[in-house]
Amino acid sequence: MAVAELPQEQTLVRKQRSLWEEAFIRLVRNKVSVASSIFIILLALAAIFANVLAPYDYAEQDLTQNNAVPRWMLPILPGNAANYARITTDYPLGADHLGRDILSRVLYGARVSLSFAVVASLISLLIGTLYGTISGYAGGRIDDLMMRIVDFLYAFPFLVVVILLQTYFKALGRASGMIGFGAKLLAFNDAMGGMLFLFVAIGLINWIGMARIARGQVLSYKRKEFVEAAHAVGASNSRIIIRHLLPNIIGPLIVAETLAIPGYIFTEAFLSFIGLGVNPPTPSWGIMISEAVPALRSYPNQVLVPAILLSLTTLAFNFMGDGLRDALDPRMKQ
Amino acid sequence: MTRYIIRRILGFIPVLIAIALFTFVLMRAIPGGPFDFAGDKSLPPQVVANIEAKYHLDWPMWKQFLSYMIGDDLLGEEGISRGVLRGDLGPSLRYRSQSVNDIIATTFPTSAQLGFLSLLLALMIGLPAGIIAALNQNTWLDYSSTFGAVLFLSIPNLVLAPILIWIFALKLGWLPVASWGAKPPYVLGFLPRLSQLNWDYVSHALMPVFALGTSSAAGIARLTRASLLQVIREDYIRTARAKGLRERVVVVVHALKNSLIPVVTVLGPAFAGLVTGTFVVEQIFGINGMGKHFVQSVGNRDYQVITGVTLVYGVILVIANLLVDITYAWLDPRIRYD
Numbered sequence: 001m002a003v004a005e006l007p008q009e010q011t012l013v014r015k016q017r018s019l020w021e022e023a024f025i026r027l028v029r030n031k032v033s034v035a036s037s038i039f040i041i042l043l044a045l046a047a048i049f050a051n052v053l054a055p056y057d058y059a060e061q062d063l064t065q066n067n068a069v070p071r072w073m074l075p076i077l078p079g080n081a082a083n084y085a086r087i088t089t090d091y092p093l094g095a096d097h098l099g100r101d102i103l104s105r106v107l108y109g110a111r112v113s114l115s116f117a118v119v120a121s122l123i124s125l126l127i128g129t130l131y132g133t134i135s136g137y138a139g140g141r142i143d144d145l146m147m148r149i150v151d152f153l154y155a156f157p158f159l160v161v162v163i164l165l166q167t168y169f170k171a172l173g174r175a176s177g178m179i180g181f182g183a184k185l186l187a188f189n190d191a192m193g194g195m196l197f198l199f200v201a202i203g204l205i206n207w208i209g210m211a212r213i214a215r216g217q218v219l220s221y222k223r224k225e226f227v228e229a230a231h232a233v234g235a236s237n238s239r240i241i242i243r244h245l246l247p248n249i250i251g252p253l254i255v256a257e258t259l260a261i262p263g264y265i266f267t268e269a270f271l272s273f274i275g276l277g278v279n280p281p282t283p284s285w286g287i288m289i290s291e292a293v294p295a296l297r298s299y300p301n302q303v304l305v306p307a308i309l310l311s312l313t314t315l316a317f318n319f320m321g322d323g324l325r326d327a328l329d330p331r332m333k334q
Numbered sequence: 335m336t337r338y339i340i341r342r343i344l345g346f347i348p349v350l351i352a353i354a355l356f357t358f359v360l361m362r363a364i365p366g367g368p369f370d371f372a373g374d375k376s377l378p379p380q381v382v383a384n385i386e387a388k389y390h391l392d393w394p395m396w397k398q399f400l401s402y403m404i405g406d407d408l409l410g411e412e413g414i415s416r417g418v419l420r421g422d423l424g425p426s427l428r429y430r431s432q433s434v435n436d437i438i439a440t441t442f443p444t445s446a447q448l449g450f451l452s453l454l455l456a457l458m459i460g461l462p463a464g465i466i467a468a469l470n471q472n473t474w475l476d477y478s479s480t481f482g483a484v485l486f487l488s489i490p491n492l493v494l495a496p497i498l499i500w501i502f503a504l505k506l507g508w509l510p511v512a513s514w515g516a517k518p519p520y521v522l523g524f525l526p527r528l529s530q531l532n533w534d535y536v537s538h539a540l541m542p543v544f545a546l547g548t549s550s551a552a553g554i555a556r557l558t559r560a561s562l563l564q565v566i567r568e569d570y571i572r573t574a575r576a577k578g579l580r581e582r583v584v585v586v587v588h589a590l591k592n593s594l595i596p597v598v599t600v601l602g603p604a605f606a607g608l609v610t611g612t613f614v615v616e617q618i619f620g621i622n623g624m625g626k627h628f629v630q631s632v633g634n635r636d637y638q639v640i641t642g643v644t645l646v647y648g649v650i651l652v653i654a655n656l657l658v659d660i661t662y663a664w665l666d667p668r669i670r671y672d
Contacts (some may be wrong), residue, residue: 004401019392023563031481045396066433078504152348152352155346155349155353155648155651155652156349156352156353156356156650157353157644157647157653158630159613160644160647163628163629163632164356164357164360164361164632164640164644165360167364167632168360168363168364171364171365172364172365200662262487262488266490269490269492270490270613270614271493273492273614273617274613274614274617274629274631275633286492289492289493289496290492293496293618296496296499296500296504297504300496300500300504303496303497304497304500304502307496307497310490311488311489311490311493312488314487314488314489314490315484315485315487315488316489318484318487319484322484
């Protein structure tokens with residue numbers, strides 16, 4: 001009588017995978033978030049190599065070609081556009097009201113938006129995680145005090161504060177007479193097209209939510225056995241925080257930060273829209289939209305190009321954040 | 335509960351004073367003042383000095399702030415303001431015939447209408463969309479509602495507003511481009527009186543309210559769906575079904591009320607988003623509201639208007655947060671404040 005053969009050994013023993021490997025495999029299975037990630041990577045590459053890809057410089061003007069429209073865009077324009085529009089073949093997406101190439105400006109604008117997304121989220125992640133972890137780990141009076149401060153700041157109207165800070169920074173940039181470190185900072189800010197202070201203003205404001213999440217996470221882990229074990233073998237507080245707590249709490253923080261990125265991009269676009277963003281002629285999608293809105297009736301294409309790119313980018317970040325959340329915390333998926 | 339509310343309101347006072355102080359000092363630290371230009375020309379320095387003296391801008395900062403808070407007469411000086419604590423936000427430095435109180439009184443009702451109607455729209459679209467998605471999980475209804483939510487979350491109002499204008503006003507010609515609230519029918523300061531509601535009002539309001547409300551609607555829809563899905567798996571829902579209750583009763587009475595708690599949590603921040611979103615929407619649609627005025631005043635260095643309007647925003651935010659916390663206690667009797 002034939003004995004049923006035992007399955008091969010390797011099918012019984014499942015390959016051990018780390019938490020992050022598991023998460024990565026789950027992430028790759030999510031088609032929408034993979035597509036979004038690819039879109040973001042392509043956009044990032046386009047932004048990095050904007051100086052190679054862009055046919056013109058972002059500030060290069062040809063006033064004889066202002067508001068030029070390529071032929072394929074004519075259907076977007078009003079019906080009588082053929083009477084007033086200047087048809088061009090030199091500008092693939094047309095030229096703006098100052099005769100600057102829209103494609104080149106959109107590419108350079110991606111630099112602003114993406115570097116903003118990266119730097120603002122890094123700043124707020126860094127400050128927020130540090131603050132929240134210390135607060136939650138210390139507990140007691142220190143925790144109370146630190147959270148009181150957070151609650152206090154939470155009652156401030158954020159966007160209003162950002163507007164005020166940005167007004168202040170911009171006026172400082174215009175006024176000369178700063179010496180020493182201040183002058184260096186201002187020169188650096190000018191070289192970045194006014195982005196440095198924008199980073200500071202946004203980063204300083206947005207860490208608060210991150211700090212709350214980090215603290216909550218630390219509170220839920222710091223009584224766990226593995227932390228107690230680390231204490232028992234004599235690990236120092238900083239070692240426990242860095243080696244034992246951070247790897248466990250970083251997942252939800254990254255997810256929250258990814259989902260916050262569209263907010264940063266919006267804020268940058270919004271500030272540029274009301275004239276408090278990057279300095280002209282540095283292009284940003286917000287500035288391009290705000291400059292083109294007055295001519296919306298005649299040249300809607302000048303609004304639509306940056307508007308669609310802005311929306312696609314935030315859409316991609318939202319989908320990527322959702323995918324990341326499902327991957328890192330499968331229990332959240334419903 | 336009453337004691338809790340009183341304690342919270344007392345707790346707001348330092349926050350509001352800090353907001354006032356922060357705005358006040360930061361604005362005055364900015365290079366460039368409100369009287370640098372009259373029209374296109376710059377004024378002679380003596381004239382500027384005289385005007386600044388009139389508005390006490392030559393005083394030391396602490397004295398200026400003190401006079402701003404408690405009024406000039408209490409300091410024994412010639413008065414330009416009776417002080418914030420007595421409800422006087424001072425004169426506008428740019429529009430010299432108007433006080434900040436006048437400006438807020440004319441612009442706030444329009445902004446409040448805009449914000450209130452947008453919140454209403456957000457709830458009216460967001461809640462049903464979330465509920466329908468949750469009750470039909472993993473059907474096409476769920477997928478399309480979830481996708482729509484992410485889509486509208488990703489379109490900022492400064493993109494949505496021009497696109498709406500382009501489609502509905504310019505291409506189709508159905509709706510007017512701008513100037514909502516030029517002739518506002520008010521009741522109680524900001525709500526339109528029902529007898530005055532006509533197509534004219536609605537057609538003007540439609541696009542701004544939609545442009546402002548959709549992203550909040552999307553956020554509410556996502557959250558309602560997630561929260562309702564969680565609640566619907568709880569034991570007490572199974573119990574309710576086991577008792578033989580009708581499905582509608584189970585969903586509305588048992589599940590929905592409990593699933594609303596996280597939704598209420600975001601209403602505070604959502605409301606803040608609506609309030610600040612008015613900056614863009616009012617600008618694009620040419621609405622004479624508080625947000626548009628605020629952005630203008632920042633450019634004009636109109637210290638008093640900036641500080642006054644910031645304070646109004648601060649008050650709105652803290653009241654919204656308080657209402658959220660009170661709603662918690664009503665939705666979840668386990669939450670007690672004492």
